[in-house]
Amino acid sequence: MANILVIDDEKSIRNTLQEILEYESHKVDLAVNGPDGLELFEKNSYDIVLCDIKMPDMDGIEVLEKLMEKQADAAVIMISGHGNIDTAVEAIKKGAYDFIEKPLDLNRLLVTIRNAMERTHLVTETRTLKRKVNGTFEIVGESEPIKKVKEMIERVAPTDARVLITGSNGTGKELVARWLHEKSERASGPFVEVNCAAIPSELIESELFGHEKGAFTSAIKQRIGKFEQANGGTIFLDEIGDMSLSAQAKVLRALQENKITRVGSDKDIRVDVRIIAATNKDLKVEIENKNFREDLYHRLSVILIHVPSLNERKEDIELLTDYFITQICNEYGRPKVTINDEAIKELQKINWTGNIRELRNVVERLIILCDKTITAKDVKDYAMPISR
Numbered sequence: 001m002a003n004i005l006v007i008d009d010e011k012s013i014r015n016t017l018q019e020i021l022e023y024e025s026h027k028v029d030l031a032v033n034g035p036d037g038l039e040l041f042e043k044n045s046y047d048i049v050l051c052d053i054k055m056p057d058m059d060g061i062e063v064l065e066k067l068m069e070k071q072a073d074a075a076v077i078m079i080s081g082h083g084n085i086d087t088a089v090e091a092i093k094k095g096a097y098d099f100i101e102k103p104l105d106l107n108r109l110l111v112t113i114r115n116a117m118e119r120t121h122l123v124t125e126t127r128t129l130k131r132k133v134n135g136t137f138e139i140v141g142e143s144e145p146i147k148k149v150k151e152m153i154e155r156v157a158p159t160d161a162r163v164l165i166t167g168s169n170g171t172g173k174e175l176v177a178r179w180l181h182e183k184s185e186r187a188s189g190p191f192v193e194v195n196c197a198a199i200p201s202e203l204i205e206s207e208l209f210g211h212e213k214g215a216f217t218s219a220i221k222q223r224i225g226k227f228e229q230a231n232g233g234t235i236f237l238d239e240i241g242d243m244s245l246s247a248q249a250k251v252l253r254a255l256q257e258n259k260i261t262r263v264g265s266d267k268d269i270r271v272d273v274r275i276i277a278a279t280n281k282d283l284k285v286e287i288e289n290k291n292f293r294e295d296l297y298h299r300l301s302v303i304l305i306h307v308p309s310l311n312e313r314k315e316d317i318e319l320l321t322d323y324f325i326t327q328i329c330n331e332y333g334r335p336k337v338t339i340n341d342e343a344i345k346e347l348q349k350i351n352w353t354g355n356i357r358e359l360r361n362v363v364e365r366l367i368i369l370c371d372k373t374i375t376a377k378d379v380k381d382y383a384m385p386i387s388r
Contacts, residue, residue, distance in 0.1 A: 002026045002047040002117050007037035007063060008079070009055045013102075017050060020106060026113075034058030038066055046074075047120050048097075048113055053080035053087065061091065068095040073123045075116040079104065139175055140323045141316035145308035149176065156303050157183035162255070164300045165278040167307030170355035173278040174238065176307055180276055181234040189233025194226050196247075197239035204247045206263050209254075215264025227260045230273045240300070241281035241292060251275075252296045275300065310352040310359060318344050320356065324363040337367055342376035350384060 004026050006017050011032075018028045029044065031037035033055055041049065049067060053060035060078055067074050078091045081102035088099040097119065098112050139150060156163060157180045165173045174193070181191045199207050206215075210225030226235055237243070243251070254260050255275065259268045277300045286292035310317070321339060329336045352358055362383045370378045 002113065002120075003029075003045060004113070005029050005031065005037060005040055005044075005046045005049045007031045007034065007049065007055075007060070008052040009033055010052070013052070013079075013104075017104075020109075021113075024110065034060070034063040034066075037063060038070075041067060041070065048116050049074060049076045051076055051078055053078055053091070054082050061094065064091060064094050064096055073120075075120050077109075077112055077116060138323070139172065139179060140320050141313060142319065143308075143313040143316045145313050146316060149305060149307060152303070152305050153179050153183065156180065156305075158185060160185075160274050161302045162274070162300055163276045163303045163305060164283075164297075165276065165305045165307060167278075167280065168309050168355055169280050170357035171307040171309055172356050173280075173307050174236070176305060177234075177236045177238075177276045177278060181236075181274075184234070184274065186233050186274055190230050191234050191236065192226050192230035193236045193238060195238045197242040201244040201247070204244055205250060208247060209250060209260045209262055211263035212265045215262070219264065222262075225260065225262065227254060227271050227273060228269060231271050232273075234274045234276060237275065237277040239279055239281075240277040241279040241283055241286055245291075245293065248293045248296050252293065252299060255296075255299045310355045314348045317348050317359065320359055321347060321363055324360050325367065328360075328364050328367050332367070335372075337370065337372055337374060339366075339374040340376070343374050343379045346376045346379035347383065 004021055006014055006021075006028060008014050008017070008030075009032055014030045014032070018030060021028045029040055029046075031040050035058060037049070037051065051060045051063055051067075055063075060080070064076055064078065067076055072095070074095075075097045076095065078088075078096045078099045079102060080087065080099075091099050097116050100109060100112060139146065141147075153176065163177075163180060165176050167173050177193075178191065181187060194207065196204065206219075206223060206225070208225050208227055210223045210228060211219050213219055213222050237251070250260070254271065254273075258272065259270055261268055283292050283297050287294045287297060321344065325339065326336060347359075347362070354361070365382055366374050366378055369382050
């Protein structure tokens with residue numbers, strides 16, 4: 001069943017459409033002109049709008065434009081007894097879902113409404129999925145250390161400055177990188193993540209810069225590297241402290257010249273990427289030990305952002321726990337559990353060596369093993385491994 005708004009100055013058309021659509025179990029509101037239709041649209045939520053083109057005071061094309069201003073993905077079907085190809089093209093260009101001529105072919109009208117409903121459902125699902133995805137990139141907390149991180153992101157994100165993010169494993173360095181991308185001018189471009197620690201040193205150059213067919217034994221076809229995939233967007237080099245020295249030299253060239261060369265090729269490829277890097281290592285120590293290039297460090301660290309450990313921001317544990325409870329219960333499709341103040345205090349006593357990642361795992365464990373309310377005893381029983 002759909003909520004449908006019919007805007008038409010002809011009473012007979014309005015009444016006919018209402019009768020047919022209500023017979024098909026749709027809910028129908030009627031408007032005698034454009035201004036009345038816009039007022040109803042403002043007050044209510046409609047899945048589909050049927051709008052006549054030739055109307056006094058305000059014609060249908062003008063109504064369409066105003067509907068699109070209010071809701072760009074509204075499903076508006078234009079109807080007219082004076083239509084032609086030019087009118088139909090204009091309506092579609094301005095955002096109409098479809099154009100139907102009078103006298104109305106009722107079968108075609110019902111098919112169009114059904115298709116428009118499917119499109120509306122897809123738009124709604126997409127919007128919901130985007131909210132879920134964006135929610136995973138949320139940085140939760142109000143402590144002073146995390147406020148400083150958020151403030152730095154707001155300042156730095158709109159620029160193209162290279163950023164080096166430091167912090168222990170599990171603190172949320174990837175979230176900071178994603179926030180920097182989402183709040184930048186490159187947000188509509190790709191965000192490409194490379195875990196430098198997970199790729200064997202002999203393959204890292206091929207992964208980053210690509211290779212030509214036959215460049216080495218297993219290169220059976222050409223491969224596009226991560227730098228090319230990130231063109232116009234952001235590349236996130238996670239755990240860059242684990243990158244081989246030879247790959248570091250090529251990354252340095254890419255930074256200096258905005259060019260890369262595929263393995264097995266002598267052709268330069270120009271790339272436009274913003275580089276954000278992260279590490280859990282002290283790169284200055286790595287430089288002293290000859291494991292990291294000092295010139296690359298200085299190129300990467302135009303802006304330094306340190307992500308605090310969970311032990312440095314224990315006042316955020318209550319907010320984080322509530323956030324994870326909501327998220328995990330939604331994922332499991334079960335009612336949200338509660339956690340009492342004493343349980344929060346027990347969580348705050350823990351030495352969180354695994355940081356945010358460990359806290360989420362503990363919250364998930366508590367949700368699975370506990371009743372509707374998580375207590376201090378539950379935390380003592382299930383949160384802390386025996387080794388602690």
